[in-house]
Amino acid sequence: MRNILLIAQREYKEQVRGRTFLITTILLPAVFIGVFYLSFLSSKHSGTDKHIAVACSDPALASAIRTEILSDADAHSTVDLFAPEMPGMLMDSDRARLVSEVNNKSIDGFFWVDVPATGPIQATYEAQTAGDFVTSERLQSALNHALLRGRLVEHGISASAADALLQTVKVDTRQIKNGKEVTSNAISSFYSAYIMALLLTMTTMIYGLNVGRSVIQEKTSRIFEVMLATVKAGDMLTGKLIGIGAVGLTQIFIWIAAGAIFASSALGAQYLTGNLKIHISLLQIVLFAVYFLLGYTLNSALFAGLGATLETEQELQQYSPLAALPVWLSFSMILLISTNPNSIWVVAASLFPPCTPIVMFLRMGSQMPPLWQIGASIVLMLLAIAAVLWFSTRLYRIGILMYGKRATLPEMMRWLRYS
Amino acid sequence: MPVVELSAVTKAYQDKVAVNQLSFRIEPGQMFGLLGPNGSGKTSSIRMMIGITAPDSGSITLFDQPFSRSSLTRVGYLPEERGLYKKMKVLDQLIFMGSLRGLSADEAQKRAIAWAKKLDIAHAILKKTDELSKGMQQKIQFISALIHEPELIIMDEPFSGLDPVNATLLQDTLLEQKAQGKTILFSTHRMDQVEKLCDSIALIHQGNLVLSGRVREIKSRYKRDRVIVEFQGDDSFLRSPEIAQAKNYSGHVEIQLKDDGDAQKLLAEAASKATIFRFELMEPSLEEIFIQTVGGKVDA
Numbered sequence: 274m275r276n277i278l279l280i281a282q283r284e285y286k287e288q289v290r291g292r293t294f295l296i297t298t299i300l301l302p303a304v305f306i307g308v309f310y311l312s313f314l315s316s317k318h319s320g321t322d323k324h325i326a327v328a329c330s331d332p333a334l335a336s337a338i339r340t341e342i343l344s345d346a347d348a349h350s351t352v353d354l355f356a357p358e359m360p361g362m363l364m365d366s367d368r369a370r371l372v373s374e375v376n377n378k379s380i381d382g383f384f385w386v387d388v389p390a391t392g393p394i395q396a397t398y399e400a401q402t403a404g405d406f407v408t409s410e411r412l413q414s415a416l417n418h419a420l421l422r423g424r425l426v427e428h429g430i431s432a433s434a435a436d437a438l439l440q441t442v443k444v445d446t447r448q449i450k451n452g453k454e455v456t457s458n459a460i461s462s463f464y465s466a467y468i469m470a471l472l473l474t475m476t477t478m479i480y481g482l483n484v485g486r487s488v489i490q491e492k493t494s495r496i497f498e499v500m501l502a503t504v505k506a507g508d509m510l511t512g513k514l515i516g517i518g519a520v521g522l523t524q525i526f527i528w529i530a531a532g533a534i535f536a537s538s539a540l541g542a543q544y545l546t547g548n549l550k551i552h553i554s555l556l557q558i559v560l561f562a563v564y565f566l567l568g569y570t571l572n573s574a575l576f577a578g579l580g581a582t583l584e585t586e587q588e589l590q591q592y593s594p595l596a597a598l599p600v601w602l603s604f605s606m607i608l609l610i611s612t613n614p615n616s617i618w619v620v621a622a623s624l625f626p627p628c629t630p631i632v633m634f635l636r637m638g639s640q641m642p643p644l645w646q647i648g649a650s651i652v653l654m655l656l657a658i659a660a661v662l663w664f665s666t667r668l669y670r671i672g673i674l675m676y677g678k679r680a681t682l683p684e685m686m687r688w689l690r691y692s
Numbered sequence: 693m694p695v696v697e698l699s700a701v702t703k704a705y706q707d708k709v710a711v712n713q714l715s716f717r718i719e720p721g722q723m724f725g726l727l728g729p730n731g732s733g734k735t736s737s738i739r740m741m742i743g744i745t746a747p748d749s750g751s752i753t754l755f756d757q758p759f760s761r762s763s764l765t766r767v768g769y770l771p772e773e774r775g776l777y778k779k780m781k782v783l784d785q786l787i788f789m790g791s792l793r794g795l796s797a798d799e800a801q802k803r804a805i806a807w808a809k810k811l812d813i814a815h816a817i818l819k820k821t822d823e824l825s826k827g828m829q830q831k832i833q834f835i836s837a838l839i840h841e842p843e844l845i846i847m848d849e850p851f852s853g854l855d856p857v858n859a860t861l862l863q864d865t866l867l868e869q870k871a872q873g874k875t876i877l878f879s880t881h882r883m884d885q886v887e888k889l890c891d892s893i894a895l896i897h898q899g900n901l902v903l904s905g906r907v908r909e910i911k912s913r914y915k916r917d918r919v920i921v922e923f924q925g926d927d928s929f930l931r932s933p934e935i936a937q938a939k940n941y942s943g944h945v946e947i948q949l950k951d952d953g954d955a956q957k958l959l960a961e962a963a964s965k966a967t968i969f970r971f972e973l974m975e976p977s978l979e980e981i982f983i984q985t986v987g988g989k990v991d992a
Binding site: 276490 | 777779837
């Protein structure tokens, strides 16, 4: 035990004193905050400042659509009413003129609404950008509102009464926790959990790869032979995992402390409001540390075994997608996780050990998973860690003494049999 | 009570037998040479002695006890593949290694500084390892193997890559350790070094023990059939029927006698024809004994 602690201490001191620790401690959250803020800004500004022409065979409807579009002040839209060559009728030459204007970039796009004498209304939005679904949604809503308002007036309802009928209602979210209603902000809860999941992903991946890198460095510096003359291979690996894991925990502690100081400061109170308000409970902080340790141990055990079979850090880089795979899988389900956190697929993904830390935290953004699922996920992760450690220590014990070339799969199978 | 004893130890890797039925013992206070060409099984044998690998069959005792890892704090090991933490400061590295072998950090630091002074690297003790020359790194490795004052010192090719001054410095240090009663196992393919330093040897080839015993006894088993002659004058004595082969380097001749060749007859013949400055009947070197024993089939 003394030797394990000595090795852990050495790993910890060397890594914490290193430049990489300082850089990642400051840079990683800075990059995260930057990315988060950018995505927040981009979502706020998507589909805004558009210059659109409305072409409609019914001038009254065209005007009503324009009014509807301009009523969304946040969109900062500029809307022109297009005058067709033949009033009350849209022709191919009109479309050609509009296409030319889009092409000249004098407008961003045009909203073509053809109202035939009989049959349904045909509406098209044509623009320079193909994927502008925000503007498309906004135009569709404006058209439907304008049509509905027109029809209500046609049926004898006064314009002011129609406006009152069409007034939109803002939906607030409230969460029911343990049978009690609590006010919650769906967006800020989601973002808080999303950031924690991202941080968890980055730290478990970075520190897992760190263990692999450290094994390769010791292998290339030939330190193993000296160490193994004193310490058992298993103790060396355990010491390394504890030491590097403690470095990760230190970094997380620094981030949490810095976050708490910022949140309690006047500057934090000024910025962290509304959708940016931080919604993190004490249980989430505890689970963050627990899932970090589990995710880190799983990744690092995998990369320690893998590192022992390799010769260079470049070779290790080729295997890094192995760690990224569960991340891709988890984030590909993000929509399902946030809208239906208790569906069978989401529960299954959160119990699948490589995905557990990320999916669990994404689920927490919508609803805290039941305690039994959290407990089961921890047990399953511990079992997965035991299985990976079983393989890895066997590969590690032999691999660290094999120099010269990357081990082949049949060689690794033989090593597993030997140990 | 032997410090190390190997009895019929065998180790195979896949289809290659690295060590085959190897047996020898090292007595306390001896400097013991484990000899053989590259790839003969020396490192494999050492790795089994200190528990890095386990033998497939046979038994190993350390300090007269069946091998146990707890005995390893009494062993100092300098592997052939030198290994140090490159980004770690020399002093931190030596304290870490000393602590792993049971020393307190304070004691390890005290000893590291004393050794650094002795081996003339005190100025480098606060530097990172990768800032030092290879020779200095080798000295650090040497200190790391001896810092806990082990009773058994195992050195695998300790002088390889060292300049003559540093090689002599480390050689003298080893002799000092021997004088203090330490047992030293010295593995090398350089048989000339062993001849000077070792009391006993085990000579292995392709994993098999070829020769073992005290160096003097082994050498005395082989007859002296090599003669060095330095002369001036008529060299016709070099065609004597006593000679199997002679290499003449302008008055310095290395002669191999025939199996039944008589050195005294050759001396009389040479003296009658030339002025003899030196006539020395040489004992065979370990290298010659080795080549004779394995029939010249040496891989390296």
